[in-house]
Amino acid sequence: MTVEDEEYIDIKSKPIYVPLEFDPKSRWSLLIAESEGLRGLVDLCNDSSAMEATATSVMYAGTDAEQSDALTFFTNDQCNLLNQFETQDSLLAALPQVLANSKMGLRLYICGSEAFIWKVAKIARDAGMNKSEYNLKLIGSKARRVYCPHCEIINEGVTTDIHECQGCNLSLVNCNHFSREMSAYLGYRVDAEVHGEMPERQELYK
Amino acid sequence: MTAPFSNRVKITSVEQITPLIKHFKFERIDGEPFLPYSSGSHVVVSMKNDSGSHKNPYSLVGSSNNFMQYQIAVRLEDNGRGGSKFMHTQVEVGTELEIGNPYNLFPVYKIARKHLLIAGGVGITPFMTYIDEMDMTKGNFELHYATRDKSHAAFAQNLLERHPESIKLYHDDHGPKLDIEALLNDQPLGTHVYVCGPKGMVDAVLKVADKLCWPETSIHSEEFKAPETGKPFTVRLHKSQRDIEVTEKETLLEALEKADVEIPYSCRGGACGFCKTDVVEGDIDHRDYFLTDEEKKSGKCMMPCISRVNGDNLVLDL
Numbered sequence: 001m002t003v004e005d006e007e008y009i010d011i012k013s014k015p016i017y018v019p020l021e022f023d024p025k026s027r028w029s030l031l032i033a034e035s036e037g038l039r040g041l042v043d044l045c046n047d048s049s050a051m052e053a054t055a056t057s058v059m060y061a062g063t064d065a066e067q068s069d070a071l072t073f074f075t076n077d078q079c080n081l082l083n084q085f086e087t088q089d090s091l092l093a094a095l096p097q098v099l100a101n102s103k104m105g106l107r108l109y110i111c112g113s114e115a116f117i118w119k120v121a122k123i124a125r126d127a128g129m130n131k132s133e134y135n136l137k138l139i140g141s142k143a144r145r146v147y148c149p150h151c152e153i154i155n156e157g158v159t160t161d162i163h164e165c166q167g168c169n170l171s172l173v174n175c176n177h178f179s180r181e182m183s184a185y186l187g188y189r190v191d192a193e194v195h196g197e198m199p200e201r202q203e204l205y206k
Numbered sequence: 207m208t209a210p211f212s213n214r215v216k217i218t219s220v221e222q223i224t225p226l227i228k229h230f231k232f233e234r235i236d237g238e239p240f241l242p243y244s245s246g247s248h249v250v251v252s253m254k255n256d257s258g259s260h261k262n263p264y265s266l267v268g269s270s271n272n273f274m275q276y277q278i279a280v281r282l283e284d285n286g287r288g289g290s291k292f293m294h295t296q297v298e299v300g301t302e303l304e305i306g307n308p309y310n311l312f313p314v315y316k317i318a319r320k321h322l323l324i325a326g327g328v329g330i331t332p333f334m335t336y337i338d339e340m341d342m343t344k345g346n347f348e349l350h351y352a353t354r355d356k357s358h359a360a361f362a363q364n365l366l367e368r369h370p371e372s373i374k375l376y377h378d379d380h381g382p383k384l385d386i387e388a389l390l391n392d393q394p395l396g397t398h399v400y401v402c403g404p405k406g407m408v409d410a411v412l413k414v415a416d417k418l419c420w421p422e423t424s425i426h427s428e429e430f431k432a433p434e435t436g437k438p439f440t441v442r443l444h445k446s447q448r449d450i451e452v453t454e455k456e457t458l459l460e461a462l463e464k465a466d467v468e469i470p471y472s473c474r475g476g477a478c479g480f481c482k483t484d485v486v487e488g489d490i491d492h493r494d495y496f497l498t499d500e501e502k503k504s505g506k507c508m509m510p511c512i513s514r515v516n517g518d519n520l521v522l523d524l
Binding site: 099127128 | 317319320390391396418421422423
């Protein structure tokens, strides 16, 4: 199969993103973003006045300089919802405890790169939330996390259809099969049938 | 799938455990093990006596590890159609009965971080196997169990001894009452609620959970709805060109079975969907939980185990 063929195959596990909307059936909202994803949260709050009433906190991974307008939005005189983290990893490390202290009726709104939003979704699922309780919006990098079934590591930041696995050095083609459990796409050896036969690599997932 | 009645069983123990509930244990007559089953499963017990035949679903209450024995607990229903009365007055040690294979419409959701169990009266029965499972998996659970008074709280002593911290009893006659709203208001993220009991309790839990924004997928209920009586009517079978009378006390499914029309079934309470039957003509009085509102409106199908017809004109595609 060539990479182009994938366009014509309906892969059910490939994420499809719907516009982010406030869920009126919610008691509390936890807003989570990294980098430019913060703008998505501002838009969401501007679209729905009810959102602000339910929002408990905005967890943001990124620097002040990057998103100063959006940051001002969440840190005005009336309230300061912002809980800022220097890195994505520190946000992801703090989230499980936040969820463990939360009650039924909470909804998550998650904005950011594809890799980030699915890492957050995985933490939400591990906290017992189901997909109707969290909402994802992809803003920013589409770079993929790719799982290598040959050496069982996950490659971060893959932007091309074919890449060399950081674990076993095999050339992997990444396909649209997406694992919500691993928050990663599946890759597999591109020249498995005829060793050394390599299609040309293209940059697809910036 | 045809009617899953395959086990001839013999009663090995009968115990009156509350003023209204009897606890039955039975084993297969051929001495073979039963099928294993998952927590929350029920079986349909088939009874035959002079006044006709009954097929009633009952939750399994014994240990799911004991393959040689099944156990059920039956509440005597004064206004029932006779099945529970038969179990209470005609069944003793040595009585032979027929039972179906277990079927589960009320399973434990293993992804839940906490299981909140709410039982009313005989609604405790499906939770007996739940609590066995919680023991085995060290599951995080709470059971809130309401009965009219202490003497009516079946299995309560046993449960309290095993889980004094996780089980709360409520009695109508004294002490604090179960406050569903306060209970659901303060549950940790990842909780699933399961309710089994009288219609009023089930409806209240569903309503409060919805109001407090619990997602539908975290709310589970089981109400063994016994079929209600209705006006007698005649059903015409379109394909086989037969007319069958349905009496006041009979369900449509029972009347069809009596006339040797085989319809697959399991719960006989309008919940499982097995007996869904195509309708050619008729103004259906839908009483089930299974069909969607759209299906009910279309008038093209019905659940003969529990639903009837308005008026006297019903033609089924059988």
